[in-house]
Amino acid sequence: MPEIPDLEAVRHYLMPRFEALTVTEVETPLPWLVRTGADDLATLVGHRFGEIHRLGKFLIWFVDDGRLLVVNPMLTGRFHWVEQGTRKPGMLGVVLRFDDGHEVRYSDQRRMGRWYLVSGDGLDQVPQMPTLGPDAMAITEDDFLARLKPRRGQIKATLTNQEFMAGVGNAYSDEILWAAGLHPHRRRATMDEADQRRLYTSMRATLEESITIVDATVQGEGLGKKEEWRQHLKVHRRAGQDCPKCGSEIRGQVRSGSETNYCLTCQPLFE
Ligand SMILES: [Zn+2]
Known part of the structure; x- marks a missing residue:
């Protein structure tokens, strides 16, 4: 997608x-x-x-x-x-x-x-x-934190909920959560303010870096070969490969047709 x-x-x-x-x-x-x-x-x-x-x-x-x-x-x-x-x-x-x-x-x-x-x-x-919620590239850190506050559930489900915030889907939520060191099933209620601010920073950095990479790729190869450019992703669809940060094996879980990937060492699940 x-x-x-x-x-x-x-x-x-x-x-x-x-x-x-x-x-x-x-x-x-x-x-x-x-x-x-x-x-x-x-x-x-x-x-x-x-x-x-x-x-x-x-x-x-x-x-x-x-x-x-x-x-x-x-x-x-x-x-x-x-x-x-x-x-x-x-x-x-x-x-x-x-x-x-x-x-x-x-x-x-x-x-x-x-x-x-x-x-x-x-x-x-x-x-x-x-x-539709505010766009992920336009939302401020304070607004992001304020909107997170009432959300109690699993953080990946929140990040990809378009009413919470618009634009982040299955692939980039995996990348953002990996960059932030947060397990996708981590409940928002167990995340302190530092976790939440790190999530925001990781989101912006991941998306900005990816926009630069995909832009350069598309300018080079033209428009029409693909609908999504994923070669630069670090964990999404990389189950079984080594985590680029720590070398542990990247895990994969498929639920209702969409895959979630994470590194249990970098993204421990504790509640
Ligand atoms: Zn790792």
Whole structure:
């Protein structure tokens, strides 16, 4: 699932490329992905995009007439930037063609992603948006601590709860908790203030470092080969390998299809 560094790389890659371009054609081979109506997406023809913002795991594209194009790529949504006529990817869902012959293509192997075209004040029409917590890259340390306070449960579940805070998912929560030396099943109630401040610092450092790495990778290889870039991760999906900090074996647990990885030496579970 694309997370903050992946989506930051997508927006950093696309923004300067379509800056001066006008949409000339819209195709929706998988029309049901566009929840506000695939036909309506054709009204983008003749328009330009301004900035793309990211809020949690949503990308928000600013249209020059004030509307917002909101994309939630869910598990496998992938963006491509290619010239018209290049070979099409499998499960191609949406194509936005520009007047210089380039296309933004969106493919989605599991077809779970969602697109919405809404008015400038219509973000609340997008499911999940009204209850979304502050973005992980925007939340302050004090706000983070204040929001943690009423949460008693396991810290990984809290970190990945989009109503608590938006943007952190399964992969980066493992990385952040490893960096902070906190077991994923550690209950928030057993964490003192120093633990909580270390968690915040580790979160920001992990995400910032990963954004730099993924940005550089995507600028180098182009957009479209992957939807997530994970080669730099230290523990996630590395069960059985050595912990880069202490050399102990990284553990793995699979629960309802998603894997949690940690090092029991660096992340002891005591309650
Ligand atoms: Zn370790």
